[in-house]
Amino acid sequence: MSSFFSRLTGRRDASSAETAKERLKLVLIHDRTDISPAVIEVLKDEIIAVISRHVDIDRDLVEINLTQNNRESRLVADIPLINSPKKRRG
Amino acid sequence: MPATVVTITSGKGGVGKTTATANIGVALAAGGQRVVCLDADIGLRNLDVVMGLENRIVYDLVDVVEGRCRLKQALIKDKRLPDLHLIPAAQTRDKSAVSPTDMVRLADELRPDFDWIIIDSPAGIERGFRNAIAPADRVLIITNPEVSAVRDADRIIGLIEAEEKGPAELILNRVRADMVKRGDMLGTADVLEVLAIELIGLVPEDENIVVASNRGAPAALDGNSRAGQAFRNIARRLNGEDVPFMNLDESKGFFERLARLVRPGG
Ligand SMILES: Nc1ncnc2c1ncn2[C@@H]1O[C@H](COP(=O)(O)OP(=O)(O)OP(=O)(O)O)[C@@H](O)[C@H]1O
Ligand SMILES: [Mg+2]
Numbered sequence: 021m022s023s024f025f026s027r028l029t030g031r032r033d034a035s036s037a038e039t040a041k042e043r044l045k046l047v048l049i050h051d052r053t054d055i056s057p058a059v060i061e062v063l064k065d066e067i068i069a070v071i072s073r074h075v076d077i078d079r080d081l082v083e084i085n086l087t088q089n090n091r092e093s094r095l096v097a098d099i100p101l102i103n104s105p106k107k108r109r110g
Numbered sequence: 111m112p113a114t115v116v117t118i119t120s121g122k123g124g125v126g127k128t129t130a131t132a133n134i135g136v137a138l139a140a141g142g143q144r145v146v147c148l149d150a151d152i153g154l155r156n157l158d159v160v161m162g163l164e165n166r167i168v169y170d171l172v173d174v175v176e177g178r179c180r181l182k183q184a185l186i187k188d189k190r191l192p193d194l195h196l197i198p199a200a201q202t203r204d205k206s207a208v209s210p211t212d213m214v215r216l217a218d219e220l221r222p223d224f225d226w227i228i229i230d231s232p233a234g235i236e237r238g239f240r241n242a243i244a245p246a247d248r249v250l251i252i253t254n255p256e257v258s259a260v261r262d263a264d265r266i267i268g269l270i271e272a273e274e275k276g277p278a279e280l281i282l283n284r285v286r287a288d289m290v291k292r293g294d295m296l297g298t299a300d301v302l303e304v305l306a307i308e309l310i311g312l313v314p315e316d317e318n319i320v321v322a323s324n325r326g327a328p329a330a331l332d333g334n335s336r337a338g339q340a341f342r343n344i345a346r347r348l349n350g351e352d353v354p355f356m357n358l359d360e361s362k363g364f365f366e367r368l369a370r371l372v373r374p375g376g
Contacts, residue, residue, distance in 0.1 A: 035292075035294065036293065036294050037290070037293045037294060037295055037297065037300065040256075040257050040296050040300075041296060041300045044257055044261060044296075044304050047257075048264050048304065051261065051264060051265060052264070052268060090306045091271075
């Protein structure tokens with residue numbers, strides 16, 4: 021079944037063990053922190069609001085992600101700034 | 111030295127807690143250490159039949175807690191190993207008959223007379239689990255290489271950390287080398303990467319476990335059982351020995367390994 025698609029796309033099927041591992045990692049990120057994707061969306065909106073009061077940012081490219089390393093969770097925000105031409109020339 | 115209390119727990123049911131408790135108890139006692147296995151799964155008692163001691167029960171854990179007998183009267187001596195004992199769970203009561211404080215008091219009463227107290231926890235994260243971990247000095251979390259079992263183990267690891275009973279150590283049970291090799295079962299490295307805890311045991315799927323439970327004679331007594339060997343290794347690691355893990359899920363194929371042998375450095 022899936023090999024039909026993998027032949028079309030030229031991609032190898034992930035083994036079921038690899039699939040299990042990826043699914044586990046994703047499910048555990050949310051189990052461990054109890055932060056739902058909806059909460060992340062709210063955080064993102066509020067962070068954009070606060071930061072853009074002080075600096076120009078590219079709102080569409082802002083990313084807020086939960087990451088894990090050795091059972092420690094952190095929120096990682098990637099907030100692209102829009103360069104201010106005035107300041108550079110001045 | 112007073113006993114070390116080791117609780118074996120899992121979150122998910124049926125992954126091998128009772129089997130591990132009986133086998134680790136047997137392995138420690140076979141080495142001449144004084145062991146008591148304590149069944150904390152009140153209402154679903156099983157450790158007695160796995161150890162083959164079901165016909166000797168007079169009193170149980172709840173009888174002790176409620177003062178119907180003295181602790182010594184509920185201690186059942188094993189048939190084969192003079193240093194092995196069992197305190198059975200009550201079968202007709204439920205977990206609310208015992209509290210975490212009761213368990214701590216009971217363990218403290220046992221500590222001076224034993225080297226190890228091994229507690230068989232019930233599945234779940236409620237009262238029975240709380241009872242089982244309350245007196246623990248060390249917590250062993252057992253799981254199978256399956257998504258749901260690993261997920262539940264992760265939840266337990268978090269709870270153990272929160273209770274400051276950690277760091278918990280992991281037993282990975284029912285590993286099938288053939289399935290790992292063809293990519294259809296999570297391997298040891300995968301599970302350890304996901305859970306990020308120390309491994310203390312790696313136990314293969316083994317028919318001898320079923321035969322052993324039919325007979326009421328834990329596989330650790332059987333020199334030919336692979337799982338029995340794995341449980342004996344866990345007992346040695348509990349004693350601080352550095353024992354290499356069985357190679358159950360070598361992901362490289364036989365021919366690849368052979369090629370490495372005949373072509374050193376390649
Ligand atoms: N390594 C193994 N190889 C083969 N069978 C096994 C192995 N470990 C456990 N089993 C089998 O799995 C079943 C469940 O084991 P066990 O009763 O020890 O689990 P448990 O975690 O105590 O379950 P519960 O949550 O119901 O208390 C039993 O039938 C047992 O014989
Ligand atoms: Mg059990």
